[in-house]
Amino acid sequence: xxxxxxxxxxxxxxxxxxxxxxxxxxxxKVQHINSTRVGGGVAEILARLTxxxxxxxxxxxxxxxxxxxxxxxxxxxxxxxxxxxxxxxTDSMFRLYSxxxxxxxxxxxxxxxxxVLHDPQPLPLIRxxxxxxxRTIWRCHIDLSLAQIGVWGLLRPMVExxxxxxxxxxxxxxxxxxxxxxxxxxxxxxxxxxxDLSSEEIRKVLGRFSIDPSRPIVLQVSRFDFLKDPLxxxxxxxxxxxxxxxxxxxxxxxxxxxPEGEKVLQxxxxxxxGDQDIHVLNLSPDSHVEINALQRAASVVVQKSLREGFGxxxxxxxxxxxxxxxxxxxxxxxxxIQGVTGFLVNTVEGTAFRIKELVANPDLAQRFxxxxxxxxxxxxxxxxxxxxxxxxxxSVVQRQTRGVLELRGEKRR
Numbered sequence: 144x145x146x147x148x149x150x151x152x153x154x155x156x157x158x159x160x161x162x163x164x165x166x167x168x169x170x171x172k173v174q175h176i177n178s179t180r181v182g183g184g185v186a187e188i189l190a191r192l193t194x195x196x197x198x199x200x201x202x203x204x205x206x207x208x209x210x211x212x213x214x215x216x217x218x219x220x221x222x223x224x225x226x227x228x229x230x231x232x233t234d235s236m237f238r239l240y241s242x243x244x245x246x247x248x249x250x251x252x253x254x255x256x257x258x259v260l261h262d263p264q265p266l267p268l269i270r271x272x273x274x275x276x277x278r279t280i281w282r283c284h285i286d287l288s289l290a291q292i293g294v295w296g297l298l299r300p301m302v303e304x305x306x307x308x309x310x311x312x313x314x315x316x317x318x319x320x321x322x323x324x325x326x327x328x329x330x331x332x333x334x335x336x337x338x339d340l341s342s343e344e345i346r347k348v349l350g351r352f353s354i355d356p357s358r359p360i361v362l363q364v365s366r367f368d369f370l371k372d373p374l375x376x377x378x379x380x381x382x383x384x385x386x387x388x389x390x391x392x393x394x395x396x397x398x399x400x401x402p403e404g405e406k407v408l409q410x411x412x413x414x415x416x417g418d419q420d421i422h423v424l425n426l427s428p429d430s431h432v433e434i435n436a437l438q439r440a441a442s443v444v445v446q447k448s449l450r451e452g453f454g455x456x457x458x459x460x461x462x463x464x465x466x467x468x469x470x471x472x473x474x475x476x477x478x479x480i481q482g483v484t485g486f487l488v489n490t491v492e493g494t495a496f497r498i499k500e501l502v503a504n505p506d507l508a509q510r511f512x513x514x515x516x517x518x519x520x521x522x523x524x525x526x527x528x529x530x531x532x533x534x535x536x537x538s539v540v541q542r543q544t545r546g547v548l549e550l551r552g553e554k555r556r
Contacts, residue, residue, distance in 0.1 A: 144191075144333050146198055146526075152332050153526045161526060162199065164533040169200035173536065174255040176247075178218070178264035180207045181428035182396065183366065184328060184455045185261055185284050188528070191331045195529050201536075206250050208265050214243035215402050218264050221298075225263070226370060226450040227289030237297055241267045253277075257536060260305070269304045278306040278539050284328070284452045286473040287315045307539045311453045311474050324535050327474065329528035330458050330519070335431035337462055340439055348436035352392075354422055359389040359502045362441035364434055364456045365448070367395045367407040367425075372447045372470070375491050377414045377421065379447065382495035387502040390420040394437055396428055438463050443501045443508065447494055451475050458523045461485070461515030466508040468497045478523070484515035 150158050173196060175189050189205045196203035217240045223230040244267035251258060251271050259280045260266055272279045281302050287295065287310070295317070302308055307322045316323045330337055349356050361380055365371040373393050380391040393411060396404070408425060415421040426433060438444060444460035446469045453474030460467050461478065467485035469475040479485040486497040501508045 144194075144331070146195060148333055149524075149526050152520070153524060157526055157530075161530050161533070164530060164537070165199035165201065167537060168533060170202065171257065171536070171540070172202045172252070172255045173204070173257045173259065174252045175203070175205045175259045175261065176208060176250065176265045176268065177205075177261035178208050178210070178215075184453070186428075187336075187455070188328055189261070191334065191525055192529065192532070195525070196532075199533075204252065204255075206252070208244065208247040208250055208268075210243040210246070210264075212402065213239060214264075219402055221263050221294060222285065223370070224291040224294040225285050225287055225298075227291070228370075228450075229291075232291075232294050232297070244268060245270065257540065263298060266298060266301050269301050272304070279304075280307050280309060280535075280539060281305045282309045283315065284311065285315075286311075286450055286452050287317060289450075306542075307535070309535065312477060315452075322538070324538075326528065326531045326535065327477070327523060328453050328455055328458075329523045329525045330455055330462060331525040332462060336435050337459060338435070340432070340436055344432070345436040345440050348433050349440055351433075352422055352424060354392060354437075354440070355390060356440060359387070359442040360392055360437075360440055361389050361443050361445060361498055361502070362392045362394065362437055363445045363447065364394045364438065364459075365446065367404045367411060369403065369407055370448060370450045371395075372449050373407065373411050374414050375449075375494070376445055376447050377411070378491045379445070379494035379498060380421070381418075382492065383498040383502070384420070386499050389442070389498070389502050390422065392422045392424065392437060392441070394424040394426055394434060396426045396430070434459075435463075438465060441465055442505070443468060443498055445494065445498070446470065446475060447488065448472055448475060454478065458519055461512070462519045464509075464512035464516045466501050466511035467515065468494055468501070478515075478518070480514070480518070483511070484518055485511050 193203045193205045217236045220230040220232050248271045257278045259282050261282045303320045309324045310316050363376050438460050444465045444467045446457050448470040451473035457478050469479045471487040481487050488494045
């Protein structure tokens with residue numbers, strides 16, 4: 144998708160600002176490295192961000208590391224520990240993690256001016272970087288506010304070898320000896336997952352999954368992950384269904400770097416057994432139109448996460464004019480303005496109460512949806528994200544930043 148295509152969404156001035164910034168970065172070589180090509184918000188963002196950088200004259204590439212299954216078992220434990228869970232990360236596990244990551248040392252482009260390591264998986268590759276012309280950024284997509292001290296202590300020395308660290312929110316920033324930037328993630332409004340769909344396209348998707356379009360739909364879209372609490376969503380739906388007619392759709396899948404997905408899916412299927420109004424959809428990573436259609440068909444969208452780095456599925460739903468009920472955690476709190484764009488919840492019972500309220504009051508749900516769409520338009524679209532990244536790159540390459548710099552265009556509420 145060419146940059147000019149976004150002018151109808153964000154305006155010509157935004158596009159002009161992006162092109163003006165890009166003139167200072169033409170010919171710069173930037174390499175993004177992460178651990179999976181499909182599944183999850185990181186892969187989706189990189190799939191859109193990298194081509195746009197290239198269109199602007201930045202020589203951007205996206206590389207994906209490879210590793211044995213045991214590596215991803217360890218990085219899942221690290222991921223959970225950084226989110227505040229009690230998962231144990233032993234010295235032997237950390238050694239395996241480091242060794243497997245370093246087996247990808249040849250993946251690092253020696254000609255790159257800037258290398259961006261996304262999340263903990265490729266972080267040990269910082270050891271391949273020598274002082275000199277090349278810069279390295281650690282891009283963290285995780286909520287570190289309650290990170291286990293011991294696990295963070297193992298990662299911090301590697302993070303501080305980078306030239307900068309980037310977080311979603313100020314709350315996630317840590318005490319570091321390097322500059323820190325705050326850049327919330329974003330969605331692409333013109334991608335298959337977010338573009339406008341015809342009523343016929345939506346109807347076909349619902350028909351394929353045997354979902355009744357005439358009855359209210361409560362939807363959660365997420366990986367099958369304990370931290371997304373799909374079991375809690377089922378429990379909340381069952382309580383709400385005693386008072387309002389509705390059906391539940393849990394649409395998700397798995398990521399290549401998340402070994403817990405199959406276990407969680409089986410528990411969800413067991414909890415849903417016996418209720419024909421619960422639709423559990425194990426979708427492939429490229430089911431973008433299907434997810435788009437489900438979100439547009441939903442009466443209420445739920446994202447009952449227990450921990451959340453940001454929660455782009457909330458952004459997607461709000462962009463489609465949907466009211467959202469979200470767990471009061473992480474970046475969800477920065478998207479849902481309580482009683483304005485949706486509801487924040489902490490418990491199963493609270494979730495059920497809000498489901499009942501929104502299903503029973505479609506006018507209220509519509510008002511929330513309209514406010515949410517405008518909030519996303521001004522804060523969380525891909526063009527704003529791209530512009531923030533270019534400012535970040537300029538700052539890091541020219542070594543002009545100290546402390547924590549927040550790069551976002553949010554209109555403060």
